[in-house]
């Protein structure tokens with residue numbers, strides 16, 4: 001069902017085009033090349049984006065808006081659908097009830113409204129006016145019915161239909177977004193076919209834009225939006241005379257899910273056939289290259305295809321974030337943490353211990369998690385663990401990367417952007433760190449010194465640099481947490497040769513404070529924290545003893561030590577603090593630990 005209204009008084013729209021206007025994609029029906037013949041500054045018009053759910057309208061609109069907020073504004077619609085975890089009232093939509101929506105229809109509040117995929121959506125007069133009055137192009141993201149109604153209402157603008165390269169791609173994107181259940185995705189795909197048919201309605205759209213490569217699509221849309229900014233009409237002939245739809249059956253989202261499960265099982269079988277690498281001998285990542293290494297050699301994508309969806313027990317695809325939103329006060333989501341739901345956290349040293357526990361806590365609380373480690377088999381195991389915990393694999397990205405290799409670190413933001421094009425790393429947990437027991441200052445193994453310096457100090461710095469550069473590029477600053485360790489504060493085993501390791505950790509402490517000061521100096525809202533745990537029961541001791549599995553037991557049997565999850569809890573608390581509060585260092589010991 002769709003509805004349209006005549007333009008309510010007070011909205012400044014351009015002279016109404018009659019509902020029966022000649023198709024504007026025909027030369028004689030094109031809007032006048034308005035401002036070229038007018039005096040004064042151009043009058044920006046609307047840019048109406050239409051296309052099936054999951055095609056990338058929101059992503060493209062956000063990129064346009066972020067790129068030039070002074071030229072473009074978004075018409076925030078009203079909807080009766082519940083907010084997704086990373087959506088904000090007044091930013092993505094005004095969320096309302098059916099009753100209120102009905103009341104406001106009666107009051108003539110909407111330029112148009114429609115029922116789409118079972119929910120009501122509407123464009124209010126105020127939403128469009130607010131943007132146009134500031135002299136910016138008003139971007140609308142509306143459905144086909146809304147576009148028809150807008151054409152009739154006379155809102156002058158450029159109407160762009162955004163199509164997917166194929167229904168298969170669309171299905172993958174919808175599944176990859178992880179915000180809908182299997183049933184909801186199936187319904188959206190079913191509707192997509194009809195929506196795509198609307199390309200053939202003469203005069204409805206001015207442009208057909210296929211969103212295949214996101215950057216290419218953005219380039220084309222930016223050019224089209226530029227015309228809207230100048231108040232120019234569309235170029236003629238930008239929609240083909242007739243679009244013939246491939247007669248392909250609708251992709252079956254449940255089958256896609258099953259396919260993904262099979263891929264996972266195959267990957268698991270392959271990894272056990274290879275034989276697991278011993279803990280101290282990580283699977284080698286692709287050799288570092290001057291140019292970024294191929295991404296496929298880093299991310300074990302076979303086990304987690306970019307657009308995969310993990311089934312829940314009930315067969316639904318629900319992101320941990322939406323599950324968290326559904327169950328308020330859910331265990332594992334500290335108060336204040338909601339702001340991170342749907343955002344991306346990158347954790348180094350994710351293959352065991354604190355890194356593993358932190359990945360789990362972040363993912364269960366609704367973050368997208370990039371788990372970085374050298375050991376591919378351990379990452380695959382973590383992935384299976386995440387799956388078993390009910391974390392949708394679309395929210396999990398394992399990356400085999402050696403943080404001491406500059407070229408590998410440099411590829412990480414690109415790998416993240418490839419998986420989640422509209423995102424980047426919002427939270428960095430610099431957890432990877434190691435020690436060796438042959439590093440005395442009298443007669444230490446220089447190789448062990450180099451290893452500790454490279455991992456604990458340079459690795460932390462290179463990761464920080466890569467992520468901060470990416471945050472700068474996106475103009476979006478989050479939180480960096482460094483695992484300092486109690487050894488950054490004192491030397492517990494100096495006589496036994498532990499001084500060098502502690503020196504690297506006290507460097508991390510200083511670097512954490514230096515980073516904080518740099519952020520303040522640059523007036524960036526980046527927050528920086530350190531966490532300094534005492535003895536934690538992890539593989540740390542086995543690595544220190546060059547793979548002696550018994551070393552951990554020996555080092556942790558004197559008293560009840562901290563558990564990785566205790567430290568993950570500290571990470572969660574750091575992140576949950578209000579924006580005005582920056583936790584700089586948390587020192588935490590097992591109760592019985594003396595020094």
Ligand SMILES: Nc1nc2c(ncn2[C@@H]2O[C@H](COP(=O)(O)OP(=O)(O)O)[C@@H](O)[C@H]2O)c(=O)[nH]1
Pocket residue numbers: 050051052053054057058077078081112113114116117121122123124141142143144145146147
């Ligand atoms: N007619 C109309 N459609 C809208 C409006 N706001 C959003 N829509 C459309 O409603 C559909 C569902 O939107 P949404 O729930 O955000 O899901 P998504 O498109 O899958 O992200 C999309 O086709 C939107 O373009 C509106 O104000 N009016």
Ligand SMILES: Nc1ncnc2c1ncn2[C@@H]1O[C@H](COP(=O)(O)OP(=O)(O)O)[C@@H](O)[C@H]1O
Pocket residue numbers: 051052053054055056057058059060173174176177211212213214215217420421422
């Ligand atoms: N060209 C593209 N290639 C791959 N993925 C894309 C592309 N454009 C968008 N996406 C992804 O597809 C998903 C759906 O995009 P979204 O903007 O939410 O769609 P819509 O607003 O049209 O429903 C998102 O996860 C987005 O990152």
